[in-house]
Amino acid sequence: MNESYYMEVTKKSYSSSANLGPGYDILSLGHKAFFDSVTVKHNNSNGVKIISNSTPEEPDKNTAGLSILKIMEDKGIKTGLDITIKKGVPIGLGLGSSGASSSAAVRSVNELLDLGMGKDEMVYYSMYGEIAACGSAHPDNVSSGIYGGLTLISSTSPVKVKKIDINYNFNLVLVIPDISMKNKTRYARSIVPQSIKMEEHIVHTSRISTMLYGFMKGDRDAIREGMNDDIVERSREAMFPFYRDIKEKVINRNAVSACISGAGPTMLIFADDKTRKDEMLGDIKNVMGSYNTDYSIRETGILEGLDDQ
Incomplete structure (x- = not known):
């Protein structure tokens, strides 16, 4: 792992609508209605600090924090990180709020630390954060947070996502x-x-x-x-x-x-x-x-x- 020259990285992830009727847990549609902005930067500790006024500040109870902790554990990363979450996606309304935070955080850390993760790997770590929100790791909303557009989960172990072309003007x-x-x-x-x-x-x-x-x-x-x-x-x-x-x-x-x-x-x-x-x-x-x-x-x-x- 080569530490990036970036001191901080900010990424946005947008609202999404999962399921789309019969597509329970396998389909999600990303849209432009709302977005979260997550900034990740180095700090002088060896831990993860959450800075947010609307989500839990304990990293293991925060969707973004839990995703980042999992990345650091799996990849043996020893560094301190501040994660600043600016919520724009309303919480608890079925618009993928928890997934927006975790996917934006994962994309930010991937760039900050030059991890070179592909999109499916980022979906895997983003979905891990959903455990903090509802007790289970489901990849539908976070797939929209990584890919955008209409996404289909073709496998959860390993995570595989297909992006579906939409050829209709909605x-x-x-x-x-x-x-x-x-x-x-x-x-x-x-x-x-x-x-x-x-x-x-x-x-x-x-x-x-x-x-x-x-x-x-x-x-x-x-x-x-x-x-x-x-x-x-x-x-x-x-x-x-x-x-x-x-x-x-x-x-x-x-x-x-x-x-x-x-x-x-x-x-x-x-x-x-x-x-x-x-x-x-x-x-x-x-x-x-x-x-x-x-x-x-x-x-x-x-x-x-x-x-x-």
């Missing part, structure tokens, strides 16, 4: 409910069914294949047909009772499709020039009002790459 509309749930991600993962029937597996496999075909071929109807999930999203309906109403309404206004973003509560809507956007936003207002739930709307686009961020 606008992304995030509906962000103003609700907070303690340990939301941990709970949302705990209620997912541990087994399904073969008939359900066949339908699910068909849907995810159809959806990916639609993204790659620019087939609007295939995306809409495929972006449906009666397993994971259905198991979480009690957490977000407004979701089915919202999805029905936006489809009626000719949105391409909609899904829960990650573990929710944010909903991700795919819109295009055929979508009756003003009517759709009016319907969303009415539905959320009927559930007495405040919310915000964030319109954004797909984040294609991160090499220069």
Whole structure:
């Protein structure tokens, strides 16, 4: 390991929406709605120090810190590092907040210490930090934080990521409910069914294949047909009772499709020039009002790459 001439490095990682309906734990879409900025620099100690006003400052309880500790342990690195986290991705809303911090930190350390890690290796260390957030190391959101765009996890041991080309011009509309749930991600993962029937597996496999075909071929109807999930999203309906109403309404206004973003509560809507956007936003207002739930709307686009961020 050759220590870099850099004294500090800052990297950004952006918000993301995992799962995309049937793609539980294997798909994620990076977008430009929000971003975290993480600066890593040398200090005069032999430890890791977290500097943040909104995330835990104990390194082993912080997603960025835990990822860096794992890198240092595996690679025998003995140096002191300050990790300054500036949060921009909202916490606990299904927008990949924990993954944004860890992936930005891993990319920063990789450059600062000239480690030469490839992208899949950086995904591996970034996902390790997710243990601090929800108790399990899952690579979907962090893959967007390393690759950008639409990513597919083809293997977790070893970690292998495929970036999927999107050949359709979308606008992304995030509906962000103003609700907070303690340990939301941990709970949302705990209620997912541990087994399904073969008939359900066949339908699910068909849907995810159809959806990916639609993204790659620019087939609007295939995306809409495929972006449906009666397993994971259905198991979480009690957490977000407004979701089915919202999805029905936006489809009626000719949105391409909609899904829960990650573990929710944010909903991700795919819109295009055929979508009756003003009517759709009016319907969303009415539905959320009927559930007495405040919310915000964030319109954004797909984040294609991160090499220069």
